[in-house]
Amino acid sequence: MIALLHRLKKTYHLLVDRPYPTQAIVADRYKILKTLGMGSFGITYLCEDLTSGTNCVLKQMRPSKNKSKSGQQLYHNEISILGSLYHPCIPKLYHHFPYENHLFYTMEFIDGSNLEDVLFAEHSKFKEKDALLLLKQILDIIEYLHFENIVHNDIRIPNMMLWDENLYLIDFGLASKLDGHENGAKGTRERMELIQDDFYDLGDVLLYLLYSFYVPLDRKSRPWTEELTLQPSTKHILERLLAIKDPYENTSDIRKDLDQALS
Numbered sequence: 001m002i003a004l005l006h007r008l009k010k011t012y013h014l015l016v017d018r019p020y021p022t023q024a025i026v027a028d029r030y031k032i033l034k035t036l037g038m039g040s041f042g043i044t045y046l047c048e049d050l051t052s053g054t055n056c057v058l059k060q061m062r063p064s065k066n067k068s069k070s071g072q073q074l075y076h077n078e079i080s081i082l083g084s085l086y087h088p089c090i091p092k093l094y095h096h097f098p099y100e101n102h103l104f105y106t107m108e109f110i111d112g113s114n115l116e117d118v119l120f121a122e123h124s125k126f127k128e129k130d131a132l133l134l135l136k137q138i139l140d141i142i143e144y145l146h147f148e149n150i151v152h153n154d155i156r157i158p159n160m161m162l163w164d165e166n167l168y169l170i171d172f173g174l175a176s177k178l179d180g181h182e183n184g185a186k187g188t189r190e191r192m193e194l195i196q197d198d199f200y201d202l203g204d205v206l207l208y209l210l211y212s213f214y215v216p217l218d219r220k221s222r223p224w225t226e227e228l229t230l231q232p233s234t235k236h237i238l239e240r241l242l243a244i245k246d247p248y249e250n251t252s253d254i255r256k257d258l259d260q261a262l263s
């Protein structure tokens, strides 16, 4: 019985969450060129804005989530946070609107590839120094966000894009304000935990970059400390990001260690 209900639910989602086909025109303005992704809450398209002839990204909240309070909250949270940010490496929010009972927003198109595709589809390799230089770019964005009292909460390789060697951060669906009215002011300890969660995720991203050169010797998997041969300064940064020892409390301390490792 439970399996049948599960299957029915899946079929329902497949039917109602069908993406718009290419060439469809949304709100008399956005021509769909391609579906870029279907996540748990949103469907992301590349489209042409017919009023300007330029490309932009259109994000639609999954129709199956339209009626749920949490789905709507995520949509409003994402547009409220994205709309408040002004950073050259964060896509700009352009327009948000309902259409045919669906919720949409458009944003700047980053004409690159996400870091997951860069690593696993394009098989790009990052030497230790290049990985640290990329980390520095991510850190610049995180520093800006934390200064604005915002934590991203979802720093992962599919949520970063590389375009002309510049790194961009996308997908603010899970981002939260540390002092927002919606959630109430957060306590000092909770704030620090959220900030350190972003740092932990940075460590995880750094590991992905450093593993790009790794070739396993056998089928046995070992901890990164045994599999990777790293400079002590890089190992120290990783251990602090991943809270193995003396976790970082702010971006300036990460920057200091990073500058030292790169010097």
Ligand SMILES: Nc1ncnc2c1ncn2[C@@H]1O[C@H](COP(=O)(O)OP(=O)(O)OP(=O)(O)O)[C@@H](O)[C@H]1O
Binding pocket: 036, 037, 038, 039, 040, 041, 042, 043, 044, 057, 091, 107, 108, 109, 110, 111, 112, 113, 114, 158, 159, 170, 171, 173
């Ligand atoms: N501004 C953008 N410019 C270019 N490509 C983008 C942009 N935003 C998203 N993409 C592409 O679309 C993919 C999916 O986007 P995104 O991560 O925002 O949504 P998702 O994870 O599929 O959905 P959800 O919001 O449910 O998590 C990204 O991995 C990226 O390749």
